[in-house]
Amino acid sequence: MVEPQFLGRTGTAMDDLLNDFLAETAEILAEAGGAIVAWEADPADRAQLDAIFRLVHTIKGSSGFLALPRVTALSHAAEDALDQVRCGNRPANAALVTGVLGILDRLGDLCTTLGQTGVEPAGDDRDVIGALAAEDASEEPVIEVAGVPLRREDDLQAELQNWRSIRVPLPLLDSVMTGVTDIVLARNEFARMLRESGADLSVIASFDRLSDSIAGMRQSVSQMRMQRIDKLFAPLPRIVRDLAKDLGKKIAFQTSGGEVELDREMMENIRDPLIHIVRNAIDHGIESLEDRVAADKDITATISVSARQSGNQIEIEVRDDGRGLSPEALVAKAIGSRVVTATDARALTPKEKLELIFRPGFSTAAKVTAVSGRGVGMDIVKANVEKIGGIVELRNDEGRGLTILLRVPMTLTIISGLMVRAAGQYFAIPRGAVREILLEGGDTVRIDQLGGGELATVRGEQFPLLRLENILGRARDAQDDSDDRALVIVRPGQGQSYALSVAAIHDHEELVIKPAAPMIMATGLYAGTTLPDNGRPVLLLDVQGLLAAAAVDASEAGRSHNRMTEADAAAAAARNAVQLLLFRDMNGRVRGVRLSVIERVEEVPASALFESAGRVQAQIGDDIFPVHAATLPGGEGTLKLLRLYDGRAVLCYPIAEVIDIVRLPDAVQPSAAPGLIAGVVLVGGDPVELIDPFWLMEQYAAGAPAPALRQPLCRVADDRDGWGGNFLAPILRSAGYRVVLGDDVSDEVPDVLLCCTDEGAVLGSANGEVPVIRLRTSIAAKGPEDETVYRYDRQALLDALRRQVGGDRA
Known part of the structure; x- marks a missing residue:
């Protein structure tokens, strides 16, 4: 949403009122847009709905006072729709949310124009008001947006009604902040001079009162520029x-x-x-x-x-x-886009491969x-x-x-800092990140070597130990006294803590922080620079960056074996839980099937399905799979297929849409007889039919193609009239055999020879080790010793092949 550009002051009360209205409305629209989307995920939250209603009502009331008819009409329409939901006369569905958001967008456009011209533009808003008034009976799929806290009544009342405020230009705030910064620096320098001069106690007491006043003033000025994120x-x-x-x-x-x-x-x-x-x-x-x-x-x-x-x-x-x-995919894309050369790409580290997305022109x-x-x-x-x-x-x-x-x-601000020394230099640590300060050689501290690193134990609690000199790549100063070394227990963030070893602790000071040079900030070890009371620039340490540079795990949760074991057990239970894919069938019923039997969800054009031999089949790529459908699905466009896979065969099941993946409930009501539906379960209080994949695969197993094993090779010999190539070869291929005709050249030794005549020698026989099946032209055999097969006895031929080659390929 574009924030309005406020009118300049003209000296009239109405202009000031309009500016205040535009500023307040911009804040309300920004908050209401996110709040109503969050409410969509939990429409039963009445308190949240009431807060949104009051936001819209505030816009309507203010616009009516300023005579802004379009703004008033739009906000009234949104208020009326929300009130209908509050009274139970309208459902809280996606259509309502979309309509209200459309109203908010139009209000934002009007406020932008108002801020630029000072006049409400002429126009017609019946399109967005009509869209909100029309209730869509078909539910749209809900996009879940959760976890966005909406400020409650107390906050809204305080911010929008009870606070008496004036608007101050940002440059003026910058000027005031700069002045306060100079006062703080002058105070720090004066404090140093008092310490060195040995001033009278009464003078020091007066200075302390002045110092407290300065601290309160800079705190107030700092808060003027701060906003909640x-x-x-x-x-x-x-x-x-x-x-x-x-x-x-x-x-x-x-x-x-x-x-x-x-x-x-x-x-x-x-x-x-x-x-x-x-x-x-x-x-x-x-x-x-x-x-x-x-x-x-x-x-x-x-x-x-x-x-x-x-x-x-x-x-x-x-x-x-x-x-x-995918680092490798990024590299391939970068080479293809000529962002890097193939030679340069081979020298990239894993981190540098990921950072290719920051290269100009890379997508x-x-x-x-x-x-x-x-x-x-x-x-x-x-x-x-x-x-x-x-x-x-x-x-x-x-x-x-x-x-x-x-x-x-946080740019220009003042924080309380702890001054420490390491490698002969002074550094600052944010006081808010310091949990405790101890002497390294104290009785309550024990330091152990562990796997190339160090572990500090303080009163039974363990912390990874980082030595500041090692992280900075500097040697210890020879003048440092080992007895003065201190441990600073640092907590850089929620759930993390570590011990930082420094040469000595200096003092606490109020520090003015400014960003350091880009090259210094790029190291990740520093959060800015400051000027303490001695006048020498000091770098502010980034306590999170130090941890990242040391590459150690400072997680507090990982130090409790019991909690870690419980978490692992819970994660294992979640992984082992049976997952159920919920989907809407082609007839609109909600059904489910175990996720483990689904190979993938395939979206294919409707033209890929065809009917053959009384069964529906689908062509996907170069493969043809059976489809569980009585008739061809009508319509054009695309449809979704669940590909069920049993390790050997694939069966496609057409669906309308995928709904969700949930845990399979323990309580299943089984069906009375075997069939497509194995039983019924309750998911979220609604009955869901369970598909029986065993029954499904059983129905189509008889027509399943042969497994992708080696196909035996049959050579057709003595085919003098072409009968073997025209009649016999297609039968053999459909049964899963490869066929080589007598004139074809093949270096592979055949598994069986099929001789198209029962007389004379077998033409094309390489040796006597290849089994031979002779085919006769007459129905009746010549006698009990006749082992030939009638050429038109399909089953006898396939049985003979099975005995000679092995395996059931009929």
């Missing part, structure tokens, strides 16, 4: 819903960490990269429904976006459970679409993030999903 997440549910619907994919969308605060300017800089990454995850990362079934995945994919604060940096993680990235899309495929994407994302001092990391699990991590600084 859930404002950044607000448009994502709508984007996921619309794009997933266009691509025919089922996606559950989740967010977390919306309470994390980020500088407004930084938020604007990462908005577009984040949206691009989410769209890429839907388009490229998440497989089609058929591919997810073939990969034994849940039919509903998951995309999660989370945020957390790590020192002076914000980490935004976008995770999906799609196909991930993994098979074709150009409205979503992607033009080669302008991840390179721009990386450039925009690095331009503001951030980095982009890829964590790939090929075949199972991809995680993209954006780590961006």
